[in-house]
Amino acid sequence: MSHKKNSSDYWLAKRKTIRKLWMVLVIVLILSVTSDLLFDSHGKFIVNDTFGFSAWFGLGCCAAMIFVSKGLGFFLKRKENFYFDDGEKSNSSKNSGGE
Amino acid sequence: MLFPPGLILLIAGVLILIIPNKNSQRLIALAAPVFTLAIIWTIPENTLLSLSWISNDLIILKHDSLGRLFATIFAIMSLIGTIYAIGARMRRKELSSTFFYGGSAVSACLVGDLITLFIFWEIMALASCYIILKGNTQAATAAGKRYIIIHLFGGALFLTGIAGHWIDNESITFQAMALNTPGHWLILAAFLINAGAPPFSSWLPDAYPESSPAGMVFLSAFTTKTAVYAILRGFAGEEVLIYFGLFMVFYGILWALLENDMRRILAYSIVNQVGFMITGAGIGSALAINGATAHAFTHIIYKALLLMSAGAVLQMTGKSKCIELGGLYRTMPLTTMCCIIGALSISAFPLTSGFISKSMITEAASIGHLSIVWYLLAAASAGVFLHAGIKFPWFVFFQKDSGLRPKEPALLMQIAMIIAAILCIIIGIFPSILYKILPGNIDYIPYSGGHVGTQFQLLLFSGLAFFLFLPLMKRTNTITLDLDYIYRRLVPYIANNILYINIKLRPRIKNTWEILISWSLTRLNINNRQTLKTISSVTAGLSAFWVVIILCICLLVYYS
Incomplete structure (x- = not known):
């Protein structure tokens, strides 16, 4: 393994590229919502047949899951060596299976 | 002459152990899954082969379309995994145990009675435990012990359930069972334990990530999916499975979101995906059962692909924590590309294999007017993209520059990843390849304008949520408590x-x-x-x- 100093040499790491990717994402997001005008979404229930349902539903559900997991983490997160104080050891030094 | 195809893999496992020449071992290891696949597809459908035992017949070969499909994907996975394992220089004993594991999984899907199923079920438990122990760390040894305790407990439940079934029905034939006796409940409990259902879901993320990079590729394929097969054959249509499945779906997402270890993220993701299959089994319609079966088939390939890319990273960097990784796309472009294909597949992006299988389960919920189940499955689809579709590749291959510049893994490991990636795309573009071999005739078209459009919307806006809330997703050097x-x-x-x-x-x-x-x-x-x-x-x-x-x-x- 070698270490390169200048990590921004790579095209994907350049600010310009990242800005362009965000613009592409926004355009694709808008196009995906407008596709509801072109195709019948075949929603069989009341809510999922509304315009842009999958967009707000996807965004809302993901935001909810992130916040719920954060809340769970508040109660359930422990230090990495929580179970290792009785003789078990961390696997941080694990290598390939081929050794 | 008729014989169970799984025996070929079991015999290969023995030969790999006793033949000292490395090239001969590799030849056997590569030829055995191909030969097994050929035998599976040359045996006529509905073939039965039985042996007399006490007052019962042990049906050691029952060749129907459901069992054949699972046996087929197990043999394919055995081949892909072997190519990868040889590239990863897996040791002889571990490689041999993967053949005992795969051979018993193939056999379990092609037997017709509960006793023979139980025997192969237990061989799988022992072989998979050995693979975990070969992680060669103290953590792996401890996890292997916990794993075998849970699985022997499950085996004991299974055996007791068989005894109850025998008393009630005077038969040990493995067929659809109603949940009206304690024996049947015990058998279902045993199946659910192996599937990673609550309250024993934690055995999977506890044990699998402790195995070797190649070992986890095999582990992800056989145990949980054999359990899915057994549930589909024995208990399809039982409503209780919907609740178990939905719990698994969200448990997998929430715990994966909290996780720092890349292979543990994927382990939680296995529970999540099996949850979709169990929900499909619970819905129980022909479309749902076929959907669950198809999803097991596609899941085995794309999950193996994701784990192979994670294994490649672990092998080349020695690191598995997201906090220590990042920016690997620079020097591992092929691994990154394969990981992205796997991530798109697991997220059910159109033109990938996950799309044509998962959509069958959600469509079955819709047709069955199970609105709450449908909404929960749609939310879970968004969550899958969040934790496995973006989080895993983002934190491992992109995000910050970790300064690591590992090379691509060995050529055979790359070939195995490419094969799995091609399969993900081919099945996604030509779904009829898979639909033709499903157990029931289905009239389902995944690619309609509305369906593709809504799926794009759901996934793209899930991606937007990930980047909007990225600061909240920052990794920490912690573990998350689980039921273990x-x-x-x-x-x-x-x-x-x-x-x-x-x-x-x-x-x-x-x-x-x-x-x-x-x-x-x-x-x-x-x-x-x-x-x-x-x-x-x-x-x-x-x-x-x-x-x-x-x-x-x-x-x-x-x-x-």
């Missing part, structure tokens, strides 16, 4: 500090199993540390212990 906390900490704590069980032996008491032994020894007036040590190491004794306890309970239930 109960038997790793809580029970020993209560026993030691509240019940004061065997104070003299307390320093040696580390887990629930040792507490049970020490309690028994106290009652028998045996107070010998060496005895405790010896008994603790005998897993057969453990199995017998569980069998005796559960058989006693079963006898009480049946004769009360």
Whole structure:
């Protein structure tokens, strides 16, 4: 393994590229919502047949899951060596299976 | 001459152990899955092969379309995994055990009675435990012990359930069972334990990530999917499965979102994906059962692809924590590309395999007017993209520059990843390849304008949520408590500090199993540390212990 100093040499790491990717994402997001005008979404229930349902539903559900997991983490997160104080050891030094 | 195809893999496992020449071992390892696949597809459908045992027939080969499909994907996975394992320089004994594991999984799907199924079920447990132990760390040894305890407990439930089924029906034929007897409930419980269902979901993320990079590729494919097969054959349409499945779906997402270890993220993701299949089995319509079957097929390939890319990273960097990784796309472009294809597949992006299988399950919920189930599955689809579709590739291959510049893995590992990636795309573009071999004739078209459009919307806006809330997703050097906390900490704590069980032996008491032994020894007036040590190491004794306890309970239930 070698270490390169200048990590921004790579095209994907350049600010310009990242800005362009965000613009592409926004355009694709808008196009995906407008596709509801072109195709019948075949929603069989009341809510999922509304315009842009999958967009707000996807965004809302993901935001909810992130916040719920954060809340769970508040109660359930422990230090990495929580179970290792009785003789078990961390696997941080694990290598390939081929050794 | 007819013989069970799984035997080829089992024989290959023996040959790999006894033949010293490395090239011959590799030749056998690569030829055996191909030969198995050929045999699976040359045996005529509905073939039966049985042996007489006591007053029953052991149906050692029952070749129908459901079993054939699972056996087919297991043989394909055995081949892809072997190519990868040879590239990863997997040791001979571990490689051999993957053949015992795969061979028993293929055999389990092609038997027609519960006793033979049980035998292969237990061979799978032992072989998979050995693969975990070959992670060669103390953590792997400890996780392997916990794994085998849970699986032998599941095996004991299974055997007791078979006894109950035999008493009730005077038959050991494996067929659809109604949940109207304790025996059938016990059999379902055993199946659900292997599937990673609650309250035993934690065995999977506890044990699998401790295996070697190639070992986890095999582990992800066989145990849980054999359980899905068994549930589809035995208990399809049981409503309770929907609740188990939905719990697994969200448990997998939420715990994966909290996780720092890349392979543990994927382990939680296995529980999540199996949850979709169990929900499909619970819905029980022809479309749902075919959807669950198709999803098991596609899941095995894309999950293997994701784990192969994670294994490649682990092999080349020695690191598996997201916090230590990042920016690997620079020097591992092929691995990154394969990982992205796997991530798109698991997220059910159109033109990938996950899309054509997962959509069958959600469509079945829609057709069955199960609106809450449909909404929950749609939310879970968004969550899958969040935790496995973006989080895993983002934190491993992109995000910050970790400064690591690993090379691509060995050529054979790359070839295995490419094969799996091509399969993900081909099945996604030409779904009829898979639909033709499903157990039932289905009239389902995944690619309609509305369906593709809504799926794009759902996934793209899930991606937007990930980047909008990225600061909240920052990784920390922590673990997340799971239900294994109960038997790793809580029970020993209560026993030691509240019940004061065997104070003299307390320093040696580390887990629930040792507490049970020490309690028994106290009652028998045996107070010998060496005895405790010896008994603790005998897993057969453990199995017998569980069998005796559960058989006693079963006898009480049946004769009360």
